[in-house]
Amino acid sequence: xxxxxxxxxxxxxxxxxxxxxxxxxxxxxxxxxxxxxxxxxxxxxxxxxxxxxxxxxxxxxxxxxxxxxxxxxxxxxxxxxxxxxxxxxxxxxxxxxxxxxxxxxxxxxxxxx
Amino acid sequence: xxxxxxxxxxxxxxxxxxxxxxxxxxxxxxxxxxxxxxxxxxxxxxxxxxxxxxxxxxxxxxxxxxxxxxxxxxxxxxxxxxxxxxxxxxxxxxxxxxxxxxxxxxxxxxx
Numbered sequence: 001x002x003x004x005x006x007x008x009x010x011x012x013x014x015x016x017x018x019x020x021x022x023x024x025x026x027x028x029x030x031x032x033x034x035x036x037x038x039x040x041x042x043x044x045x046x047x048x049x050x051x052x053x054x055x056x057x058x059x060x061x062x063x064x065x066x067x068x069x070x071x072x073x074x075x076x077x078x079x080x081x082x083x084x085x086x087x088x089x090x091x092x093x094x095x096x097x098x099x100x101x102x103x104x105x106x107x108x109x110x111x112x113x
Numbered sequence: 114x115x116x117x118x119x120x121x122x123x124x125x126x127x128x129x130x131x132x133x134x135x136x137x138x139x140x141x142x143x144x145x146x147x148x149x150x151x152x153x154x155x156x157x158x159x160x161x162x163x164x165x166x167x168x169x170x171x172x173x174x175x176x177x178x179x180x181x182x183x184x185x186x187x188x189x190x191x192x193x194x195x196x197x198x199x200x201x202x203x204x205x206x207x208x209x210x211x212x213x214x215x216x217x218x219x220x221x222x223x224x
Contacts (some may be wrong), residue, residue: 043202097210107156
């Protein structure tokens with residue numbers, strides 16, 4: 001199906017484990033983004049990518065790693081999960097950066113125990 | 114640092130009334146603004162946008178007003194319906210930088 005999909009939908013992991021959240025879009029959008037959403041903080045940018053093999057840090061990048069070897073995929077890895085990384089993670093894509101807005105996935109709810 | 118915020122964290126309105134959700138921004142260089150709606154368990158959904166060279170833009174039942182003098186953005190929803198219950202976010206863009214989101218306002222529609 002066309003669109004932007006995130007997987008898994010829900011994930012529980014233990015402190016210290018590595019976990020990867022997947023994001024796939026079918027529009028060939030140049031830009032992709034990872035946000036985390038926490039109560040009281042709204043949506044905060046973790047990392048973004050303007051094109052394949054180009055990534056940049058956002059507001060809260062510590063503890064996260066991204067890669068973009070293909071235009072359609074933008075995985076987010078938590079190298080060693082901490083409880084403070086318990087959050088809802090949203091991936092988004094855009095054809096032209098900010099203008100026109102972003103299209104968001106349905107999110108991944110991650111709980112670190 | 115630069116930030117986007119909201120005046121009211123929660124808003125309750127009667128069904129059929131008009132809703133007004135406000136947003137303040139501090140980056141005078143922002144040239145594009147967007148309102149998003151987020152329903153429970155879903156990702157944010159684009160509602161309406163406005164460029165900085167405009168002061169008003171209308172969509173279906175929604176109007177966005179931009180006051181650059183006081184750096185204020187508002188979203189007006191006409192004849193609010195139960196389906197409008199959600200969290201609403203404003204977001205701003207300066208040039209080609211990523212969107213910066215406000216913290217959100219929860220709109221609750223009372224039937």
